[in-house]
Amino acid sequence: xxxxxxxxxxxxxxxxxxxxxxxxxxxxxxxxxxxxxxxxxxxxxxxxxxxxxxxxxxxxxxxxxxxxxxxxxxxxxxxxxxxxxxxxxxxxxxxxxxxxxxxxxxxxxxxxxxxxxxxxxxxxxxxxxxxxxxxxxxxxxxxxxxxxxxxxxxxxxxxxxxxxxxxxxxxxxxxxxx
Amino acid sequence: xxxxxxxxxxxxxxxxxxxxxxxxxxxxxxxxxxxxxxxxxxxxxxxxxxxxxxxxxxxxxxxxxxxxxxxxxxxxxxxxxxxxxxxxxxxxxxxxxxxxxxxxxxxxxxxxxxxxxxx
Numbered sequence: 001x002x003x004x005x006x007x008x009x010x011x012x013x014x015x016x017x018x019x020x021x022x023x024x025x026x027x028x029x030x031x032x033x034x035x036x037x038x039x040x041x042x043x044x045x046x047x048x049x050x051x052x053x054x055x056x057x058x059x060x061x062x063x064x065x066x067x068x069x070x071x072x073x074x075x076x077x078x079x080x081x082x083x084x085x086x087x088x089x090x091x092x093x094x095x096x097x098x099x100x101x102x103x104x105x106x107x108x109x110x111x112x113x114x115x116x117x118x119x120x121x122x123x124x125x126x127x128x129x130x131x132x133x134x135x136x137x138x139x140x141x142x143x144x145x146x147x148x149x150x151x152x153x154x155x156x157x158x159x160x161x162x163x164x165x166x167x168x169x170x171x172x173x174x175x176x177x178x
Numbered sequence: 179x180x181x182x183x184x185x186x187x188x189x190x191x192x193x194x195x196x197x198x199x200x201x202x203x204x205x206x207x208x209x210x211x212x213x214x215x216x217x218x219x220x221x222x223x224x225x226x227x228x229x230x231x232x233x234x235x236x237x238x239x240x241x242x243x244x245x246x247x248x249x250x251x252x253x254x255x256x257x258x259x260x261x262x263x264x265x266x267x268x269x270x271x272x273x274x275x276x277x278x279x280x281x282x283x284x285x286x287x288x289x290x291x292x293x294x295x296x297x
Contacts, residue, residue: 010190044232045189048261048282052191063261127222129197129205130180160193162207162218 003053010160014049015092018042023085031074039077040069046088058087108142117171120155124164132159132167180205181297182222186215186241187230187259192282196228196259199286200293212236216244219251225297226255228280228289231267239274246275255296259284 003011021042025035043066050059061084068077116135123131136159139152155167182205185196193208200206207222209215213236215227227245231238238258245251255277260267268279277296280289 007191007194010194014189014191038234041188041232041234044261049189049191051283052195127182127205127207129207130201133201160190160197160208161210161214 008053011049011053012092014045015088018046018049019085019088019092022081022088026078026081026085029074029078031072036069036072040066043069050091053091055091058084058091061087105141105143108139108144108148112142113139113144113148121168121171124167127162127164129159129162132164181225182207183226183228183293184209184215184218184224185228185259186210186212186233186238187228188233189230192230192259195283196289199284199289203290204293212238212241212244215241224254226257226277226293228257228259228293230259231271232261239270242271242274242276257292257296 021038025031025039028035031039043062046062047059047066050056050062061080065077065080065084068080116139120132120135120139123129123135136152136155139148140156144152151170151173154170158167158170180203183200185193185200185206185208187193187196187208188210190210193210197206197208204225207218207224209218211233215229229238229241242256242258245254245256252275256275257278257280258271258276259280259282260271261282263281271279278292280292
């Protein structure tokens, strides 16, 4: 199934977050209630993440593991989970290798940066997500030096979580700002 | 004026998929947690909230309880986004004031139709 590289990137981030929680559970046979709680949250989350990138068999496995967690069937979980963790690592690894191919984009000019970042800042102040996305898409269509490129990439991440104020800070930051 | 819809889900891909399906018609504000939802509600009032149930820290049921107990927010329709199809979960959701349930993964057209029924 062909998946949009942006969605693949987001799925990889979601999978890596789940792996941080799920992987350490493999080395423990005495799970607390909190371990089961976290396990259920992240296997449940993986069900829709994997389905969204067309991996229905892996999504079904996530669902099966989630149900085992609800029943606190630790023996079956520990028997089946290594394969699932392995699959998640493979999927995250494959997606990680999928880098976006930069086309021969025209070189960005300071005036373009100034106009679009003003539009973006205004969109953020008015919580207009579509206008913010449009301004970012225009900026992303040009080739920029590393600093600006990083700002665009960071702003994209922040926009997905609607961190409007933080986007303005990123745009206005200069090298050396923390 | 474009109506605003909040989408709350702890998985980024679900936020992106919902946004992709709705952004032509709505201003879609995507939020990764219940905490961020309440922060954003201080700044912007949505016409509807699409809310995931199973999330770390504050789950969807806790979020809807807080929304429905607030005079300011109780009239905002809440549609649950769920990966679980069990009756008990849906009964609890409706009892807490949910307007509808949509099962993940969802199609953009179903999402749009169900939202139109509410706003």
